[in-house]
Amino acid sequence: MFQRRSDWVPLLLIFTLTAAGVVVGSDIREIFYSRIRDILDTPPFDQEYSLTSPTKHPVEVKNWGSQLEGKVGQVSGVSVNNFFQPVIFHRGPRSWDARNQLFNNSNYYIRLEDGPIQEDTILILRPEDGSIAESWGKGLFYLPHGITIDHHDNTWVTDIAMHQVLKFSSKDRNVPKLRLGELFVPGSSETQFCKPTSVAIAMSGEIFVADGYCNNRIMKFSHPGKLIRIFPQNEEFLSLLIPHSITLMHSVNLLCVADRENMRVACLDAELCSNMKRSSSSFTIHQPDLGRVFGIASIGNLSYAVNGPTSSHIPIQGFTIDPLGERIVDHWKPLSKDFSNPHDIAISPDGKALYVSEIGPNKVWKFTIDHQPAYEISYRSKHC
Numbered sequence: 180m181f182q183r184r185s186d187w188v189p190l191l192l193i194f195t196l197t198a199a200g201v202v203v204g205s206d207i208r209e210i211f212y213s214r215i216r217d218i219l220d221t222p223p224f225d226q227e228y229s230l231t232s233p234t235k236h237p238v239e240v241k242n243w244g245s246q247l248e249g250k251v252g253q254v255s256g257v258s259v260n261n262f263f264q265p266v267i268f269h270r271g272p273r274s275w276d277a278r279n280q281l282f283n284n285s286n287y288y289i290r291l292e293d294g295p296i297q298e299d300t301i302l303i304l305r306p307e308d309g310s311i312a313e314s315w316g317k318g319l320f321y322l323p324h325g326i327t328i329d330h331h332d333n334t335w336v337t338d339i340a341m342h343q344v345l346k347f348s349s350k351d352r353n354v355p356k357l358r359l360g361e362l363f364v365p366g367s368s369e370t371q372f373c374k375p376t377s378v379a380i381a382m383s384g385e386i387f388v389a390d391g392y393c394n395n396r397i398m399k400f401s402h403p404g405k406l407i408r409i410f411p412q413n414e415e416f417l418s419l420l421i422p423h424s425i426t427l428m429h430s431v432n433l434l435c436v437a438d439r440e441n442m443r444v445a446c447l448d449a450e451l452c453s454n455m456k457r458s459s460s461s462f463t464i465h466q467p468d469l470g471r472v473f474g475i476a477s478i479g480n481l482s483y484a485v486n487g488p489t490s491s492h493i494p495i496q497g498f499t500i501d502p503l504g505e506r507i508v509d510h511w512k513p514l515s516k517d518f519s520n521p522h523d524i525a526i527s528p529d530g531k532a533l534y535v536s537e538i539g540p541n542k543v544w545k546f547t548i549d550h551q552p553a554y555e556i557s558y559r560s561k562h563c
């Protein structure tokens with residue numbers, strides 16, 4: 180959305196001052212958002228975005244990320260930071276698949292003696308070619324899964340061996356700013372997770388965790404990490420089977436879930452704004468060719484998802500979903516080669532790029548899309 184350089188300068192200044200600790204407190208956040216609102220109030224586009232304009236089909240950027248081949252392990256997670264750089268979370272020399280038993284029957288990780296992964300597991304990539312701009316995350320993680328960069332450039336990860344969710348600020352990448360879950364102890368109490376898969380952070384700070392491979396629930400926490408709610412509650416019908424990835428759609432107050440083994444996308448009321456309660460409860464989107472949905476991301480009112488190996492009749496591909504219309508509006512895949520094992524998907528906040536990560540062969544794809552109204556919808560909706 181920011182197409183004019185002059186729009187960026189004050190924002191970057193505010194951002195830098197905040198990062199440098201010159202300006203602190205909640206005021207700065209207000210300045211940041213109000214500046215964004217100002218920019219948004221003056222549409223930089225000649226053409227007005229129309230709700231009825233056709234969704235642009237994602238197109239593969241050929242050879243993007245080829246330099247990563249051989250350098251990364253299973254790329255379990257991908258997100259995009261506020262500088263539009265894709266950030267990946269990979270398992271280095273470690274891998275988790277059917278042949279490789281890493282947990283006992285009560286879901287404890289059984290290879291503790293191997294210690295944490297001794298290479299950088301988080302790589303910040305250049306959007307132009309996928310080369311590595313920066314890396315960190317050595318000696319911290321045992322079995323990476325999900326990664327999410329929030330609106331303040333904090334990095335949130337889930338580690339399925341640690342059974343934890345960790346938050347790192349962009350200033351200190353050695354010590355987590357917040358830890359949720361009990362280290363190495365799987366459980367289903369209110370303070371534990373069992374192989375948590377994915378995190379989504381609301382603009383207002385609430386934390387959503389997909390928990391995950393064994394508990395099949397979504398947990399919502401306040402900004403400081405106090406449990407607010409567990410989805411689904413007893414009276415709710417929705418039952419999840421491996422919620423593998425989650426995404427928040429602020430403009431419509433929805434949390435959408437890649438409900439992997441149910442082969443569908445489930446959306447529920449995220450309850451972000453009490454004054455904007457949707458009357459409808461949760462709903463699901465399914466279609467015979469959806470298969471096992473591994474990753475989901477969203478922008479504005481649209482979601483993008485990838486499936487993984489399901490059966491020989493179901494192609495492995497990407498889907499563009501209109502959750503409000505409860506329908507799949509487009510299918511897409513790479514042109515140079517087929518997907519093999521997509522695991523996660525992310526969208527650049529400017530709505531121009533889509534990234535898909537795979538866990539064998541281990542790689543990252545870039546697709547260009549043209550979905551402009553990203554900032555408008557997400558930042559304006561902060562005020563519900």
Ligand SMILES: *[C@@H]1O[C@H](CO)[C@@H](O)[C@H](O)[C@H]1NC(C)=O
Pocket residue numbers: 283284285286287
């Ligand atoms: C799994 O490992 C944990 C921790 O070592 C142990 O307490 C538990 O009994 C084990 N469960 C099974 C089924 O072996």
Ligand SMILES: *[C@@H]1O[C@H](CO)[C@@H](O)[C@H](O)[C@H]1NC(C)=O
Pocket residue numbers: 230430431479480503552
């Ligand atoms: C998204 O959905 C909301 C609620 O239905 C609607 O007000 C808004 O115009 C939609 N925006 C787009 C871009 O479709």
